[in-house]
Amino acid sequence: MEVLRVQTVASKSKDATIPAMFVRPETEQPGITTVHGVNLEVPIIDLNEADEGKVLQEIVEACKDWGMFQIVNHGIPSHVISKLQNVGKEFFELPQEEKELYAKPAGSASIEGYGTKITNEANGKNGWVDHLFHKIWPPSSINYRFWPKNPPSYREVNEEYRKYLQGVVDKLFKSMSTGLGLQENELKEGANGDEMVYLLKINYYPPCPCPDLVLGVPPHTDMSYLTILVPNEVQGLQASRNGHWYDVKYVPNALIIHIGDQMEILSNGKYKAVLHRTTVNKEETRMSWPVFIEPQAEDEVGPYPKLVNQDNPPKYKTKKYKDYAYCKLNRIPQ
């Protein structure tokens, strides 16, 4: 059965009408619910700042407060990031039949492949976005069947990005570990160290004639420990704080870090998973490249034992990641 892609819907929506399946109720419409003109923003942290204590404090504060921050001077060269963006953009600009060669097989239990999310939202609405998912680490988890062969440099470029990304993940885990009063390496070890899965997603949000009425991805927290996201220059990510939606401003060469559910759980609630959503643009295509740093399906995930004691009882159940994911995807209370 042919699946309708948002990219195809968008190419046919040149007048100001879009199918009702994308139109959000007013309580969710970004045109109504976005907070403007308030001087509140997700922290931007310079990892090159000479005062390391200050950087650590900023990261820890951001993890506890917003659950999201941007980092600049993170060590990934800008040419590595632009190549990642270029090959992803080239893939989405291929003829539709060629992209469909990478489509997630119908009925596949894995999330990997090119696709369009079939809504699992209570209100039955759909996001204005297509995507490509594939794992980039560890090697044993990679299925190259879902890595585009076109453009030909796709694989090399993604491998280069992954190598640099591991350095950033290590740095962040160290700071977050120290911030919890643990040894530098403990948090990463508690999260299965170098066996953590790196799942890349490319989001492709085509222009939409009525951006005020739709969402790209609906409000959610990521299931990951951390998500490290490269955006393109078209702003659209929004973070929720105290029940209000704020734009995350575009900062050239910055990486956007999200605290996900597994980090909230591992830290026994000290760090907060950020509720976020995306908006789309009337004229321009927005794209983003999140990498979800996650446990393996069979890993048991729960609060880190040293962070639990009589005064701090566990706030979350310990369970297999795959069971956590099943409940989350089916909206079953954890």
Ligand SMILES: O=C(O)CCC(=O)C(=O)O
């Ligand atoms: O596109 C973005 O900036 C965020 C996308 C997102 O939240 C997701 O794919 O989980």
Ligand SMILES: [Fe+2]
């Ligand atoms: Fe997300």
